[in-house]
Amino acid sequence: MQAKILVAIPVFDAVLERLREHFDVEACGESAITERDELVARLQGKAGIFVAGTPRIDAALLDACPDLRAVCSMAVGFNNIDLAACTARRVLVSNAPGVLTETTADFGFALMMATARRIAESEHFLRAGQWTEWRYDLFAGADVHRATLGVLGMGRIGQAIARRGALGFGMPVIYHNRSRLDAGVEQQLGARWVDKPTLLREADHLVIVVPYSAESHHLIGAAELALMKPGATLTNVARGGVVDDAALAQALRERRIAAAGLDVFEGEPALHPDLLTVPNVVLTPHIASASLPTRRAMADLAADNLIAALGNGRNAGRPPTALNPEVLQKT
Incomplete structure (x- = not known):
């Protein structure tokens, strides 16, 4: 049975199709999810989330979404994600440095x-x-x-x-x-x-x-x-x-x-x-990384991290840009 993930921002169709090869994907559609209550509701039963800038992912949200295991962002900055809270709950967090x-x-x-x-x-x-x-x-x-x-x-x-x-x-x-x-x-x-x-x-x-x-x-x-x-x-x-x-x-x-x-x-x-x-x-409206090749590379890297974090068998592995890889270690 495929893990369920939420894609909380609009993204390239090709990236969505790639994610669907590995997961049961719920996509946000044409607009990003910006309201916290909606994000919590749509994360129920989801193991992973594909994000950029979303409502803050903090301890309270994580406690309300107990199935969440991976938060993978296509941005470099991750100040909207409480890394310590994620690590304490063994939720993998990744970002997309380097490519932009x-x-x-x-x-x-x-x-x-x-x-x-x-x-x-x-x-x-x-x-x-x-x-x-x-x-x-x-x-x-x-x-x-x-x-x-x-x-x-x-x-x-x-x-x-x-x-x-x-x-x-x-x-x-x-x-x-x-x-x-x-x-x-x-x-x-x-x-x-x-x-x-x-x-x-x-x-x-x-x-x-x-x-x-x-x-x-x-x-x-x-x-x-x-x-x-x-x-x-x-x-x-x-x-x-x-x-x-x-x-x-x-x-x-x-x-x-x-x-x-x-x-x-x-x-x-x-x-x-x-x-x-x-x-x-x-x-300018936060577009410093907004060339099509770069935005595609950012999205692909976030997908790589999700697939490695939540994949099974040959698809499982070490997420390439994990911020807290220690959560993957077996206790």
């Missing part, structure tokens, strides 16, 4: 460039029919080439962004991370570790790529923004909540920094209304 590194770095760099060069702001001006003459200062922004790139969070994606800046645009790269990179990696990237205040003071373009956690909540707030140069830009492709969006909107309105590019927001898909009232911000 280069695509997200492409987008992060593009968003930073659009922010620096005021692309969105100037497009709105043009579409509104306001362009009537050439002026020397018409939407004059900041240079990217040879400007100082600051990277907050030097994991896979941060390093990929640093490479683009250093090798492609001749940017001096400074970074701050909880742990310093090996000297050889720093040399390869042309990157210099600095403390956080120095990063904020010296960066012409700050790109944030840290994972979200209780420790990184509002890592960039009013005090941190006050340290930045008036001509600096801030780009967030990390997670909503890492930046205090209200404080950022105020800093942008008062021109205490030049501009910001945001792909993630606290409480998304809702966003702070003040961000919609300032012109010097580029807003």
